[in-house]
Amino acid sequence: MTSPSPQAPKRLFIRTWGCQMNVYDSARMADVLAPLGYAPAAAPEGADMVILNTCHIREKASEKLFSELGRLRELKKAREGTGEKLVLAVAGCVAQAEGAEITARAPWVDIVLGPQTYHKLPEMVARASRAAGAVIETDFPVEDKFDHLPEVAAPQGVTAFLTVQEGCDKFCSFCVVPYTRGAEYSRPVAAVLAEARRLVAAGAREIALLGQNVNAYHGEGPDGRAWGLGRLLREMADIPGLARLRYTTSHPRDMDDDLIAAHAELPMLLPFLHLPVQSGSDRVLQAMNRGHTAADFRRIVERLRAARPDLALSSDFIVGHPGETTADFAATLALVREVEFPLAYSFKYSPRPGTPAAGAPHQVAEAEKDARLQALQALLRDQQAAFNQSRVGMTVPVLVSGPGRHPGQAAGRSPWLQPVHLPGDARALLGREVPVAILAAHPNSLSGLLAAGAGHHNAQPREEPAPA
Numbered sequence: 001m002t003s004p005s006p007q008a009p010k011r012l013f014i015r016t017w018g019c020q021m022n023v024y025d026s027a028r029m030a031d032v033l034a035p036l037g038y039a040p041a042a043a044p045e046g047a048d049m050v051i052l053n054t055c056h057i058r059e060k061a062s063e064k065l066f067s068e069l070g071r072l073r074e075l076k077k078a079r080e081g082t083g084e085k086l087v088l089a090v091a092g093c094v095a096q097a098e099g100a101e102i103t104a105r106a107p108w109v110d111i112v113l114g115p116q117t118y119h120k121l122p123e124m125v126a127r128a129s130r131a132a133g134a135v136i137e138t139d140f141p142v143e144d145k146f147d148h149l150p151e152v153a154a155p156q157g158v159t160a161f162l163t164v165q166e167g168c169d170k171f172c173s174f175c176v177v178p179y180t181r182g183a184e185y186s187r188p189v190a191a192v193l194a195e196a197r198r199l200v201a202a203g204a205r206e207i208a209l210l211g212q213n214v215n216a217y218h219g220e221g222p223d224g225r226a227w228g229l230g231r232l233l234r235e236m237a238d239i240p241g242l243a244r245l246r247y248t249t250s251h252p253r254d255m256d257d258d259l260i261a262a263h264a265e266l267p268m269l270l271p272f273l274h275l276p277v278q279s280g281s282d283r284v285l286q287a288m289n290r291g292h293t294a295a296d297f298r299r300i301v302e303r304l305r306a307a308r309p310d311l312a313l314s315s316d317f318i319v320g321h322p323g324e325t326t327a328d329f330a331a332t333l334a335l336v337r338e339v340e341f342p343l344a345y346s347f348k349y350s351p352r353p354g355t356p357a358a359g360a361p362h363q364v365a366e367a368e369k370d371a372r373l374q375a376l377q378a379l380l381r382d383q384q385a386a387f388n389q390s391r392v393g394m395t396v397p398v399l400v401s402g403p404g405r406h407p408g409q410a411a412g413r414s415p416w417l418q419p420v421h422l423p424g425d426a427r428a429l430l431g432r433e434v435p436v437a438i439l440a441a442h443p444n445s446l447s448g449l450l451a452a453g454a455g456h457h458n459a460q461p462r463e464e465p466a467p468a
Contacts, residue, residue: 010048011041017064018055020248021210022092024161025115026053029091032121044075049087049125054094056176056352061094069106076108087111087128091118093180097354103134112136115166115181158401158431159413160204164192164219164232165211170251172278173289173357174318174349177212184212186219189227189235196236205431206244206399207236214247215254230258237266243433244399244415246270249316252277252292255300264307271308272416275300276316280335281328284321289356294335301339312387312416314343319376320369321349322360329372336379342387342416344380348373381443388418388441395451398422398436400429419445 012033016026029051030040041047050072054065072088079086089111090102096114103109110128113121117137127135167182168175196207211217214229221227227235233245245268252275263269275297279285282293305311317336319329336344348369351358391414400412403426410426412434413419422436435451 009039010037011046012038012049012051013041013044013047014051014053015044015068016053017061018053018092020161020208021163021166021212022053022055024163024210025092025118026051027156027161029053029118029121032119033125036122036125044072047086048084049089051089051091054090054092056093056097056180060350062098065090065094065102066105069102069109073106073108087125089113089121089124091115093176096180097176099136103136107134109134156199156202156204158204158399159206159208160199160202161208161210162192162195162199163187163210164229165214165217168212169216170213170253170291171289173287173360174321174352174355176352176355179354181212184216186211186217186226189219189221189232192219192232193235193239196239196242200239200241203431205242205433206246207242209233209245209247211247212249213251213254215250215256215259228256228258230256230260230262233259233262233266233269237268242268244268244270246272246417248274250275252290252297252300255304260300260303260307263304263311270415270417271310272312272314273304274314274316277335278316278318279321279324279328280332281324282331284324284328284332287323287357287360288318288321294331297335298339310415312342313339314345315339315341317344317346317376318349319346319372320364322357322364323362324349324364329376333376333379336376336383340383340387341380342384344383346373346376346380385441385443387416388443388446391416391418391438391446392441393438395435395437396420397433398448399433400424400426400431402426402430414446421445421447422449424450 012030014026014030016022030038033049038049044050052065052068055061076086076088087110088108090109091113092115095102095112099112102112111124112134113124114137120137124135124137165184165186167184168177169184171178199207217229217232218226219232221231229247236242236245245266250273255275277297278288278290280294285293301313317332319332349357349364396414398412398414398420400410402411403409404411404421408423409421410424410429411419411421420436436448437451438446438448440447
């Protein structure tokens with residue numbers, strides 16, 4: 001009598017939109033489903049379950065979701081025609097904000113879950129297999145989801161992301177995060193440190209701490225008191241094997257003295273900080289409910305650069321917020337010229353349902369928003385090019401994260417997070433922070449050679465094309 005053949009593993013495909021916190025959430029959803037036998041799939045066509053992890057911040061988020069759901073509907077119907085099942089789930093902030101709308105417009109969706117409930121995915125999958133309709137979980141549960149996630153996680157690689165804070169209490173006029181992620185919550189220090197040690201043991205050499213307002217971190221410490229982000233970073237700096245630390249995204253209102261001091265005290269804390277300002281106009285900042293002025297932002301930058309002179313800043317900008325005038329936009333350009341940003345993300349204002357700005361008067365015409373965005377992005381591109389060019393001739397430490405695009409090439413990132421390509425054996429260099437003499441700057445990357453003492457290579461660096 002022959003023994004039954006082993007059941008083939010189920011396959012999971014996750015498409016992720018948005019911020020690094022969504023990337024982290026997607027990885028943890030995969031971890032949660034692994035005990036059910038789900039292994040990664042390269043594409044939806046080879047998957048038994050597809051999760052669309054959505055972001056409500058970017059423009060036309062809902063339209064992108066429903067367009068993708070339309071394509072997946074055909075795949076689901078084809079699968080059903082062969083007697084197979086494709087479980088389709090929508091997760092993330094769009095799911096949280098528009099749960100009922102998703103199931104009304106796309107009744108073929110099996111599961112809708114918000115970002116605070118993905119620890120319940122195994123239960124949802126079981127319910128979906130029995131239920132006639134969709135399973136919707138968009139409540140803010142009383143229990144902490146992090147307490148219900150498996151300790152064992154798939155290795156993230158040389159750079160790992162670790163969520164330490166979620167939610168937002170700021171209620172900026174343009175933003176849905178307080179409504180989709182909930183109130184600010186910080187994980188306990190012990191839980192963060194335990195996960196950080198597991199990540200390092202799995203091969204991480206750099207850890208990026210994540211939060212909607214990560215510098216609002218106030219997790220309970222082992223002494224029973226709330227620890228700020230500066231104190232947490234100092235504790236993490238003592239983890240053996242960890243070479244680099246960074247954090248994102250910050251709010252100017254939460255940049256306190258202790259955190260600024262940490263930038264001076266911790267060499268492994270990278271000289272790169274993402275600090276969104278959104279506008280250079282006090283009138284617009286007030287309308288946005290940002291709680292800081294342009295002068296406040298300038299003072300914070302001055303103090304940060306006094307603590308860490310090689311610090312580079314990135315930021316977020318929104319142009320065309322309701323009521324923004326030509327003079328307001330000129331104030332934004334003036335701030336950008338004064339502060340200088342080697343990297344920045346800039347967007348046209350687009351209304352988010354339920355936010356105060358969506359119904360505000362004096363909406364800016366689309367053509368005017370387009371013109372302002374083009375002018376701002378041209379200035380930001382010039383600043384990025386100038387900063388990249390200023391690295392040429394320097395020898396900088398590069399953390400090698402894998403192979404480059406060409407044979408015999410390794411790739412990594414500078415302390416300012418610029419991609420760097422160099423000739424070398426990527427496997428031998430993987431996870432090492434090596435000195436690289438920067439020989440050329442490209443629009444979105446640098447190239448160079450291992451510096452003397454780190455190895456000898458005669459090959460010349462290739463120019464890397466800009467990403468599509």
